Amino acid sequence: MATAETSPPPVSEEIKVIQDATCTFCGCVCDDIDLKVQGHKIIEAKRACVLGTAWFLGHEIEDRPMCLIRGQEASVAEGIERASQILTEAKYPLIYGMSDTTVESQRVAVGIGDWIGGLVDTTTSVCHGPSGMAFQGVGEVTCSLGEVRNRGDLIIFWGANPAESHPRHFTKYSLMPKGMFVPRGRKDRTCVVVDVRKTKSAKAADIFVQIKPRKDFEALWTLRALANGVDLDPEEVERETGQPFTVWTDLMDRMKAARFGVIFFGMGLTMTRGKHANTEALMALTRDMNKHTRFVCKANRGHGNVSGADNVVTWRTGYPFGVNLARGYPRFNPGEYTATDVLARKEADAAMIIAADPMANFSQPAREHLKSIPYIAFDPKETPTTRAAEVAFTVATYGINVPGTVYRMDDVPIPLRPAFDSPNPSDLSILNGIEKRVRELKAAEVN
Amino acid sequence: MAETFIIIPGRTSRQGAGISEGKFKQNYQDEITQLQVAPEDMQRLNLQPGDWVRVSSESGQIEVQIKPAKGGELPPGLLFIAYGDLSSRLMGADTHGSGMPTSKGFDVEMVALPDYKPTPAT
Ligand code: SF4
Numbered sequence: 001m002a003t004a005e006t007s008p009p010p011v012s013e014e015i016k017v018i019q020d021a022t023c024t025f026c027g028c029v030c031d032d033i034d035l036k037v038q039g040h041k042i043i044e045a046k047r048a049c050v051l052g053t054a055w056f057l058g059h060e061i062e063d064r065p066m067c068l069i070r071g072q073e074a075s076v077a078e079g080i081e082r083a084s085q086i087l088t089e090a091k092y093p094l095i096y097g098m099s100d101t102t103v104e105s106q107r108v109a110v111g112i113g114d115w116i117g118g119l120v121d122t123t124t125s126v127c128h129g130p131s132g133m134a135f136q137g138v139g140e141v142t143c144s145l146g147e148v149r150n151r152g153d154l155i156i157f158w159g160a161n162p163a164e165s166h167p168r169h170f171t172k173y174s175l176m177p178k179g180m181f182v183p184r185g186r187k188d189r190t191c192v193v194v195d196v197r198k199t200k201s202a203k204a205a206d207i208f209v210q211i212k213p214r215k216d217f218e219a220l221w222t223l224r225a226l227a228n229g230v231d232l233d234p235e236e237v238e239r240e241t242g243q244p245f246t247v248w249t250d251l252m253d254r255m256k257a258a259r260f261g262v263i264f265f266g267m268g269l270t271m272t273r274g275k276h277a278n279t280e281a282l283m284a285l286t287r288d289m290n291k292h293t294r295f296v297c298k299a300n301r302g303h304g305n306v307s308g309a310d311n312v313v314t315w316r317t318g319y320p321f322g323v324n325l326a327r328g329y330p331r332f333n334p335g336e337y338t339a340t341d342v343l344a345r346k347e348a349d350a351a352m353i354i355a356a357d358p359m360a361n362f363s364q365p366a367r368e369h370l371k372s373i374p375y376i377a378f379d380p381k382e383t384p385t386t387r388a389a390e391v392a393f394t395v396a397t398y399g400i401n402v403p404g405t406v407y408r409m410d411d412v413p414i415p416l417r418p419a420f421d422s423p424n425p426s427d428l429s430i431l432n433g434i435e436k437r438v439r440e441l442k443a444a445e446v447n
Numbered sequence: 448m449a450e451t452f453i454i455i456p457g458r459t460s461r462q463g464a465g466i467s468e469g470k471f472k473q474n475y476q477d478e479i480t481q482l483q484v485a486p487e488d489m490q491r492l493n494l495q496p497g498d499w500v501r502v503s504s505e506s507g508q509i510e511v512q513i514k515p516a517k518g519g520e521l522p523p524g525l526l527f528i529a530y531g532d533l534s535s536r537l538m539g540a541d542t543h544g545s546g547m548p549t550s551k552g553f554d555v556e557m558v559a560l561p562d563y564k565p566t567p568a569t
Contacts, residue, residue, distance in 0.1 A: 025467065050460050050464055051460060051464055054467040054468055058464070058468040125546035129546045130547055133545065161457065163460075164458055164459050164463070165460075167460065196552070197457075197520055197521060197522075198519050198520050198521075199520065203518070210522070214453070214552050267457075267551065270547060272549065272551045275543070275547055275549075302458075334544065334546035335542050335544035335545055335546055336544075338545075341540075344540035360531060360532050360535065361535055363535065363538045363540040366540055382470075
């Protein structure tokens with residue numbers, strides 16, 4: 001790994017093979033990819049899906065300065081100095097992103113948040129944050145993907161479309177593998193997709209249940225009622241959910257008859273009206289099902305290390321995202337301390353964005369405010385967020401250039417095996433530099 | 448005349464691959480700037496693939512080209528757009544105390560723009 005201080009290593013054009021490299025594009029974190037690498041280019045990514053192939057083969061060392069301050073080329077050391085000034089001078093600084101970097105970098109980023117008394121939030125708040133809230137309410141009966149692979153005989157996807165978002169989910173973990181207790185693989189499993197759209201995943205299912213938009217909560221509570229033997233009015237169920245009552249009773253019969261049922265859920269639940277109430281209903285249903293048989297649920301996490309971000313922020317602060325460290329101890333309150341809210345309400349007066357693109361993904365008021373405050377951005381590529389940053393660092397890519405650890409969507413830590421060195425510094429080396437300088441500046445304030 | 452629809456922004460594999468190729472490159476830009484409409488709705492509203500429409504929510508509006516949803520993916524009344532700059536423009540800032548704006552399944556109005564000429568990107 002190149003550091004901020006070293007010059008780029010010479011590039012060998014010999015083809016080398018990296019076995020069992022880890023793809024960090026999505027939460028499946030496939031660690032069985034064989035890469036052929038020539039110089040600064042990956043020319044083959046064996047076993048990678050369409051997204052993984054684009055991740056590896058689309059990886060280029062862009063001809064961009066390692067650091068830009070207000071669009072002007074600067075040294076990394078100057079960038080670290082300016083970034084540290086911005087963060088220490090701010091009254092309500094926000095640190096956001098972090099789901100596309102290693103746990104080692106996440107750890108330092110949270111440390112900086114602590115030193116500056118800022119807010120620490122990750123992209124979880126705009127993906128499975130509501131699931132994190134539901135988890136605190138009802139708990140989560142869950143398992144590793146290895147257990148799903150070896151035991152799962154009824155696999156339900158709810159508001160999730162892995163065929164497009166996690167293309168190897170079916171083949172590596174959930175549907176196709178021949179497992180210890182499902183020796184015939186797909187033939188031993190029943191797949192159900194519940195969604196408002198007939199997605200590509202629906203086409204891979206044995207049973208597709210198309211519900212009315214914004215009626216997940218009602219559909220989940222219908223199943224909860226059936227699991228608990230509560231009488232329901234069939235007409236009302238059909239009117240509310242868009243599916244005949246018999247569809248739900250049939251599904252419940254299958255769920256009770258399963259030996260090991262699994263519900264994978266996606267952002268169809270968390271991003272739709274109801275949000276944490278939807279995921280809470282799903283987790284409660286999973287809990288209810290354990291009166292009848294073994295049942296688990298699992299969020300289909302998107303970014304490669306978003307689960308790592310939850311883990312690191314939790315073991316550093318006690319809370320998974322949306323943490324305010326301004327009083328010197330952590331406080332958690334989604335909606336108050338989460339990134340999109342503090343930006344849209346024009347509260348944050350500086351920000352550090354690590355491997356995320358809020359200038360493309362946030363609401364317009366949040367984007368407009370972010371554009372108006374000084375912020376620091378880290379990304380291997382040019383994005384709308386790096387373009388508007390006061391300090392933009394071009395960093396090496398985790399997993400491809402940078403070693404470290406990431407957490408798969410089932411919270412299993414996976415090591416990275418990088419393909420080649422980048423001439424660009426890792427975000428870890430820059431974050432370490434910022435943390436050191438921030439501590440000096442804070443100490444000077446006290447003295 | 449404007450009609451009310453429910454819009455679902457979401458991930459597509461082309462949009463996902465486009466992130467890795469580069470957000471300012473053609474593949475990504477093409478994918479995030481096309482609105483999928485149910486063929487039944489297109490027929491009813493006399494819309495052709497490539498026609499421009501204006502989609503407005505409580506929070507913003509976008510002008511976008513349409514294409515028919517394939518393989519029965521969308522029931523009538525539902526629209527789909529890949530996540531990106533345009534989908535985010537329609538999203539409100541209020542997170543209802545959750546940190547998450549309502550980003551899927553919200554109401555929008557769609558109106559055809561027969562004479563619309565997009566301003567060239569600078
Ligand atoms: S499924 Fe996800 S982690 Fe696996 S190769 Fe595809 S993009 Fe990479």
